[in-house]
Amino acid sequence: MKKYILITILAAAGLWSCNDDSLDASITVDSNFQSGDANGWIAGFAGYAATADSVQLDTVFATTLLPRGLDTTQYGYRILSRYSKGNMFSYIKKRVTGFTPNSPYEMVLQVDLATNYIADGPNSAVEKVTFKAGVSQLEPVTRLVSGIHTFNLDKGTGKQIGKDVLLSGSIASTRPDRLYYSSLRYTNDGQPVTVTANNKGEIWFYAGTDSDFKDTTIFYFDRIIARFKEL
Template identity: 30%
Template sequence: MNTRNKKIALTLAATILAGGASSFTNFNSSDAADLNSSKEIHILPMKVSEQLNNKLKNVKLRSQIPSIVIFNKHLSDKEYKDLEKKIGKFHIKNRYSNVLEGFSANLTKRQIELLNNISFVSLIDLDSMISLDKEITLTSDFVKNSDQWSAGFADYPQKDRSIYKLNYSFKSLPKEININQKGLYLSGVNRSDDLFMFVKKKIDKTSKLKPNQTYLVTFDFDIATNAAKNSMGAGGSPGESVYVKAGVTNQEPKSILNKDHFYQMNIDKGQQSQEGKDAIVLGNLSKSTSADQTYELKTFNNKNRPFLVKTDAKGELWIILGTDSAFESETSIYITRTKITLKEI
């Protein structure tokens, strides 16, 4: 196997993984004894990178190594649990589900060898081989204006649009939050068993993004919500049944009218609690304690589950934040702060 560039081209990971086989060499005697006692372990075909292979030559079976594991399919939570049963417990540092599928974790040499024999594992590499270079941080505190965020609504029929009471504005926050501060206000009445409310923002070369570049994206934002914890309503709970989603795409997210005269998104955001390839679920609108109708701030982020995306030829991306509701009544929220971090890969 030829020495690969230290920056893994993540979008080509599925191609890289098909590269030639290699083998372990120069194990010390204690390693050899351990391997001989593990009849189920077969070293070839090798899915381990050359860099990781070199690292494994001089460590014990129980030594932990920062690793990244790439799959050739999506794994559900249950499948991750099944994987732990096969190779032993491990603590996931980051879980990837866009551009590539997989996770990063500190794995023992034995776990890496067991992963090497699993059919849906495509590549195992040193976690440090994914180099995080330039970092771009974009914040909006909405002190003066909406900071070029705009809004939209989807998952509702064209007929009788007025009864959905769709509303977006840049307005003062509730007094219990801070009446002197403003935020992005979204409100709508779900009458079709589903309603998606969202804000979006374009980022491009003016933010120093590069064309055709892969970025690791993390979201960190606050929503003022008045949805009481564990309350019930039509179709579900006003808190637990309204799912907060965040995503990033290289095409503008739009609500478009389909042939059935129904407004739907032109990106894959998933439906309600389900995720799509362009958006992930970060939680719900349920407040932490109070059962009244007052607002409280709730923070959402994906720091343990970064989002991977590649810019287009113009170096552009679109950020989207929103709520996907199964609660068949009114939802009104304020987005009070956003922080988007993009790390070049």
């Protein structure tokens, strides 16, 4: 089944829809990386030392055709990372505009993360890597702090969840054949959470993997959807 085009708007025309009784504005942002388009998502990496060399560190990101196990005629955002010396956060981020400045919204976030990792021991990638996603008024960025490339939002470390994380969980695939499997994850079990746009009418998204696995991991973001309703 083909994925939807970049952005699906829940209105007859334009971004917003209203009824005669009250403001009932809603918007759906739908990124599916169709035809290799990054849809405004930008990759970043954090947690590694400024002195890390190519023996210790490897990072690759690109939109590419999905692997076996998924629809190989469709595209996803592929993230490869390896840091042999410590924890590594590999993420993608996106800015969405057009919100009412400083206004609250109900939001449900859905992320389809494709993995081929299964739980096969205490030192496996499944035990060492945690999926995390969230939204922020601030742009998620990596900054150099005391010699470490550091993520600026509170994501927590490893399985610990920080205050800026709205969605988290296991990277485990349910396929025993180790082909890739896309798992749908929703904030708050599909129930809305409240987020507030910044004073420019922006909300920043991020989604990534927090890894203490010392070997290479490869993930595909298959689709990311956020549904908003103005309060």
